[in-house]
Amino acid sequence: MEQSSLTFRYKELERAWDGEKVYEVFIGPQHPASGHMRFIVRLDGDIIVNVEPDIGYVHRTMEKLAETKEYIKSIPLFERATIIDSNNITLGYVRALEKLLGIEVPPRARYLRTLLSEINRIASHLYGLGLAGIFINHSTMFMWGFGDREIWLQLAEELTGARLTHTYSIPGGVRSDLPQDFKDRALKAIRYMERRLKDYMKIFFNNPVTVARYKDIGILKKEDAKRLGIVGPNLRASGVRYDARLVEDYGAYREIDFEVPVREEGDALSRLLLRIDEIKISMDIIRQVLEKIPDGPILAEKYLRLIPPKLRKTMEETGRVKFPGLFASLRPPPGEATARVEMGHGEVFYHIISDGSPKPYRVRIVTPSFRNLLLLRYLPVGHRFMDFPAIYGSVDYFPPEADR
């Protein structure tokens, strides 16, 4: 098999790595930008010859914990893996569970899920872009990204009642209906964000320092991206048109007209710019969802019937779902189910094995950050030491998500 350039360069430099010449630097686990994660970076002069990502500082045994809980209780648990993108990460679990239970989701609920997913995606990208700013000490991008994220958190709060831990998607539907005036506020947020994106371009993306730091740094070639199993914006920035929203039929994505942005360069700057493109697309999806959203129930008929009539009436009045008693002990038939969902960071994959008891036999989560972690091992090699934070910033790696 022909070796691609990335791994070849990696091997070549690793051969040059003999104990005496190399200077070891430990980055993290307490670090202004890296978060809960350590890198052992080996330098030959100023050139990185080897990076060892040392993960697991925020491992919370989520998969094992899920085996000890009833199905429904794992939703708030998994949400903590990627707190900044909580609807997207739980949606995969809920979908796999629905497959096991054999439930159809009503159309309005599908649209609402899509709505929150896209709000989450924008917030997640803004978080990533803010960090990409502070990794080259651009504090304005950092503050702007985190500040403007607030708008989307407030929208999510209006929709779900919580800023981050929404627990919005539940088996068979969603937990609450669209509030009044939500459309106006969402459109206002979109208009604001469109204006802000132009400011971002001015101060950050067209800034000569940013371009010098991010352009042509950490180039990920198309073949390498495919072979290493990279997902999400990092993959699409290398010219591969792959998105779980396209390949899986979930939410309302089949009924919505949207384009998945792809860039060819594969360098750090294109990875960042792709996130800007995705924010634009997400805002377009939100607009379409608000236009097209059908009327109807937000919980599957099967579960609605189980709710006492009195509660069902308050449910209709308040637009908030009261859980049927059955939810406490959902018993899917024995079997397996998988589901994929596109998160802000990439594709999350769930595999649930049920043995017919109220608790799952096994839940396997493959999170996008865990798959993208490989990039931090391969991309910085051969670059200068100061490129390491830039590459880290461009990959948008989220340690709690990878560690689970």
Next chain:
Amino acid sequence: MMVLEIIEYIIRLILSPPIFAPIIYPGLVTVLVILLSIIWVERKIAAKVQLRYGPLYVSKPIGGALQMLADATRFFFQEIIVPRDADSIAFLIAPAASLVLPLLPIVFVPAAPSFVAISVEYSLPLVLAISALTPIVIIVMAWAANNKFTIIGGIREAFMVIAYELSLFISALAMAIFYGTLNLEDIVSMQKSLPGVILNPLAAITFFVAMVMATSRLPFDIVEGEQEIVAGPFTEYTGILYGLVMGAGYVQLYILCLVFVELFLSGWYPYIGLLGEIYPALGGVSLFIKAYLLMVFIVFLRSVYGRYRLDQAISIGWKSLLPLSLASVFLSLGLLAAGVVI
């Protein structure tokens, strides 16, 4: 009567330029005021750009202006930790030296016509030479702390010095060549009608960029690469020692801003005679105002730029700044040859 005479003597002593200049203005007291105010200004400007409040809760009615005083007090009462493997003498002395060395050139910087602590013919090269000693202290600091991050930071400092120092000196000399003197006071007095920046903008640009590099301000704050090497050479410092090294950068910024204003922005002109009659140094207050505004502009760069990579900064130093500074020398020579006389 003896007591009155003694008091009068003391007042005269304090007001005599050799004492007043280094101790009060433009010396120590002024530097302290600048340290306390410019950091607040920097944080407030950054906050304004970044849609935040910035320092606020210490002295809320005046916008948190006393925040730096609170920080300094905290620094004073924090524990000072000397790492076990550090070279303790060098480790403890270096921060003090890093604050004193950039402050020393103040005795040669005139603050008003014939108002200077030590009047020498060669004040310009003296000021630049003394302020060029600071990087050595920082490298000593880095070495003394005996830590991987500090040593990388120290090496970065050494690389940065060779990137900016030559251009800084050459662009300053370009002005000296044009004015035909190395005395800062004479240079200022020749700019009474026309500031040097109009005559030789090349030298001004080069000096400015080299100055930003020398003081480790963004986009060249490479030595304290927080994201990869914690705080560079200052990683192991705690308490007031850290306060000192943090203040040292601002002191150097202040001195270089004074030099910039005297070289390019016609120093203490417009001279305010009315204030000058009260006390000679007060007449040159426009020098201070211009230097302060320049400092505000330089600290504002923090909210605009990220950080250049080390090799990019070095190549800016050698490939752009050095040729530009040489060109500014030729520009000065050309102006002289063309017979431009001030």
